[in-house]
Amino acid sequence: MINNRNNKLVNKDGGKIKGIRGEILTFKADPFINDPEQCYDHLEDGLIIIQDGIILEVGNFCEVCEYYPELNDIDHYSDSIIMPGFIDCHIHYVQSPIIGSFGETLLEWLEQYTFPMESKYRDKEFSDNVAKIFFRQILEQGTTTANVFSTTFEESVDAFFEESQRYNTRMISGKVLQDRNLPEVLRDPDTDESIEITEKLLKKWHNNGRQLYAIIPRFAPTSTNRQMELAGNLYQKYKDEGVYLHSHLNEAEEEIDWVKQLFPESANYTELYNSFKMMDNRSVYAHCCLMKEEEWQLMHDSGSAAAHCPSSNLFLGDGEFKYWEAKDIKRPVKMGIATDVGGGTNFSILRQLNEAYKVAMLKKKNIDALKCFYLATRGGAQALDLENKIGSLAPGYEADIAVIDLKATEFIEWRLKFTDTLFEKLFVLISLALDNMNKATYVAGKKVFDRERTERFIYPDKL
Numbered sequence: 001m002i003n004n005r006n007n008k009l010v011n012k013d014g015g016k017i018k019g020i021r022g023e024i025l026t027f028k029a030d031p032f033i034n035d036p037e038q039c040y041d042h043l044e045d046g047l048i049i050i051q052d053g054i055i056l057e058v059g060n061f062c063e064v065c066e067y068y069p070e071l072n073d074i075d076h077y078s079d080s081i082i083m084p085g086f087i088d089c090h091i092h093y094v095q096s097p098i099i100g101s102f103g104e105t106l107l108e109w110l111e112q113y114t115f116p117m118e119s120k121y122r123d124k125e126f127s128d129n130v131a132k133i134f135f136r137q138i139l140e141q142g143t144t145t146a147n148v149f150s151t152t153f154e155e156s157v158d159a160f161f162e163e164s165q166r167y168n169t170r171m172i173s174g175k176v177l178q179d180r181n182l183p184e185v186l187r188d189p190d191t192d193e194s195i196e197i198t199e200k201l202l203k204k205w206h207n208n209g210r211q212l213y214a215i216i217p218r219f220a221p222t223s224t225n226r227q228m229e230l231a232g233n234l235y236q237k238y239k240d241e242g243v244y245l246h247s248h249l250n251e252a253e254e255e256i257d258w259v260k261q262l263f264p265e266s267a268n269y270t271e272l273y274n275s276f277k278m279m280d281n282r283s284v285y286a287h288c289c290l291m292k293e294e295e296w297q298l299m300h301d302s303g304s305a306a307a308h309c310p311s312s313n314l315f316l317g318d319g320e321f322k323y324w325e326a327k328d329i330k331r332p333v334k335m336g337i338a339t340d341v342g343g344g345t346n347f348s349i350l351r352q353l354n355e356a357y358k359v360a361m362l363k364k365k366n367i368d369a370l371k372c373f374y375l376a377t378r379g380g381a382q383a384l385d386l387e388n389k390i391g392s393l394a395p396g397y398e399a400d401i402a403v404i405d406l407k408a409t410e411f412i413e414w415r416l417k418f419t420d421t422l423f424e425k426l427f428v429l430i431s432l433a434l435d436n437m438n439k440a441t442y443v444a445g446k447k448v449f450d451r452e453r454t455e456r457f458i459y460p461d462k463l
């Protein structure tokens with residue numbers, strides 16, 4: 001299955017080899033559109049062999065370890081499930097300080113809480129502090145890659161990528177483009193210059209180590225036509241180099257009404273982005289709650305991805321995401337799961353899966369645990385066009401790994417005794433998910449978070 005015996009040849013270069021042992025779950029295909037039984041690998045007692053941050057081999061412990069007699073560095077996790085690090089397809093690190101702000105729907109919430117907070121990030125020290133806290137939060141939850149909004153100011157972008165470099169995480173971010181309909185202090189003062197700054201930051205950060213750059217018009221209402229046009233052109237210029245386009249789409253009725261007023265000539269919101277050349281296979285749109293069929297079709301045809309943000313949609317009283325529409329077998333759309341902090345109320349991808357199940361149930365649709373964990377890992381990687389690098393535990397993949405605790409609480413441990421199958425076990429983990437489910441997080445093979453260690457977070461170069 002996921003063994004690759006030829007890899008033992010790699011040993012000859014003398015690089016230090018590390019092993020991670022325990023129960024392992026990983027996906028190799030999309031269970032929404034294939035036979036779910038064929039989509040995953042599950043090992044009761046598996047071993048992952050890592051060298052230079054890359055997975056060499058994954059297989060049954062007793063088979064694989066024979067091939068690595070020199071292997072003496074093994075982290076052994078019992079009572080856990082080892083998975084690929086989780087992937088958060090849409091989150092605003094700059095909104096970490098406003099999680100849990102009371103009582104408003106989207107546009108009022110932006111005005112009242114979000115814009116005032118985002119205005120603070122011209123200050124590099126403030127940005128550095130928030131970035132530091134943000135990385136700790138996501139790594140604690142087992143998230144190793146995220147598609148991240150910063151805000152208008154360069155300082156907020158540099159602070160983010162600098163902290164990501166320290167952890168060596170594979171992250172996507174960039175400057176937010178916004179030149180109208182928001183407070184002056186947060187607005188791009190000069191549209192052409194906002195694009196020049198974006199290009200400068202792109203050249204600085206894209207493919208700098210594991211960092212990837214996204215062009216980020218916040219959403220259509222906060223960019224002038226000129227900014228949208230220039231942003232679309234910039235995306236076209238750089239998309240073949242792996243640059244992203246990241247924005248919001250069809251989240252709430254009030255937002256869609258506003259878009260109609262601002263762009264009356266456009267057939268729909270998705271077509272509007274398309275008209276600015278912003279739909280492609282590295283375009284990621286958060287929310288996509290209130291989509292018409294022709295909009296899903298356009299997402300499918302263009303290869304764009306939807307980021308499902310269930311806790312945020314519930315918290316802000318938006319519409320609900322309809323995964324059965326997104327994943328319609330006739331024209332499936334790439335889809336990942338996302339926290340959307342600070343609309344979302346926590347950093348945990350497991351807790352998002354919990355909410356995603358309930359949102360679907362409101363419409364009498366269920367979403368099984370296998371599909372949920374696919375979305376959290378390989379599905380997210382596919383949405384970010386990174387499914388050949390991250391999101392799976394297999395030879396050649398980057399060794400980003402989460403270790404989910406089957407004894408996170410006494411009750412979870414007890415409840416799991418009443419499960420018979422892997423599916424039941426996974427669904428209990430989702431249903432009872434708390435913030436302390438992850439024991440350890442590996443980034444490119446280095447354990448940067450360990451719940452049991454005195455210093456829980458350590459930059460890899462200090463290990």
Ligand code: GUN
Binds near residue numbers: 106110114251340
């Ligand atoms: N639409 C435009 N900006 C935002 C934001 O910051 N959060 C959410 N949830 N939706 C948005």
Ligand code: ZN
Binds near residue numbers: 340
């Ligand atoms: Zn958002």
